[in-house]
Amino acid sequence: MDSGDLNRALQYYKEAVKLKPAFPEAYLNLGNIYKALAMPQEAIVCYQRAVQTRPNYPVALGNLASTYYERGQLDLAIHHYKQAIAYDQRFVEAYNNLGNALKDVGRVDEAIQCYNQCLTLQPNHPQALTNLGNIYMEWNMVGAAASYYKATLAVTTGLSAPFNNLAVIYKQQVVLWCSIFCFFFWEITWKLYLVTMRFYGLIHWQLMDL
Incomplete structure (x- = not known):
């Protein structure tokens, strides 16, 4: 809907609430239009x-x-989301x-409970799956994070974050395995060097005796 259509709709809803002040749906739609108009x-x-016209x-x-x-x-957002859930305990998006909102104010454990409740109501909710993955990613629990990102991609490919974060995880794993390989390669090379030097020293000592 372009700005012209939005402005026309705005006028219609304004007229509706003028004619019927106790019209909660019209106020809701009017609010949505104002929001779309920034x-x-x-x-x-x-x-x-x-x-006010319909408290619940x-x-x-x-x-x-x-x-x-x-x-x-954020405090007002949290308060009103909780109110919305109190009136509709199956309000998935809320x-x-x-x-x-809870995660943004540092209440991460409560945020996890909300995401899990969302998934209880809608197991394939992509945003909740991604949000849980992000928390575990921040906690460096990459296995758990990867499982949530993979679950997200199993239900949608429309989110970029799971792709990006899985790539980061796999990159970290490659770097880790390369580091382990280099460490053991260095250990083996150093030990071979020591054995070689000892063997060379023994040969040199025997030649000196001759």
């Missing part, structure tokens, strides 16, 4: 009005939380997005 503060006001509106709460998250207001 007007986040106006979007927040609309989502808040949607929640998980989609509006989730969109409000996402807008706060994009503005870096669990994943709450995990992202």
Whole structure:
């Protein structure tokens, strides 16, 4: 939808809420349009009005939380994601997005719980799989990270992060094996050198006796 279509839709929804002020769906859609037009503060006001007219509106709460998250207001984002989940305990995207916000404020264990809950509801959720892989990658648990990245690629090839991070893991493994090979090669070469020098010394000593 181009900006012209968005602006026309904006006018229609404004008219709708003017005619029916207690119209939560119209406020939700109006907020979505403001967000698409890069007007986040106006979007927040609309989502808040949607929640005021229908307090148990998980989609509006989730969109409000996402807008706060994009503005870096992480505490507000976490609060509203939790509210959305309280009203809809099967809100898959809210669990994943709450995990992202919790991870960003350093509450990684809680983030993992959210990603796992997301996967309980939708086992093939690619973002949750990737997000778990990223955490284990940061913890240098490359085996666990690789398993989550592979699981992501089994359900989608539309995310670049799993490809990139798997490449990093495999590169690290190649470097590790090369380092091990070089170490043992050096050890064997050094020992052969010592044996050779001892043998040479023994021959030299025997020749001196002659």
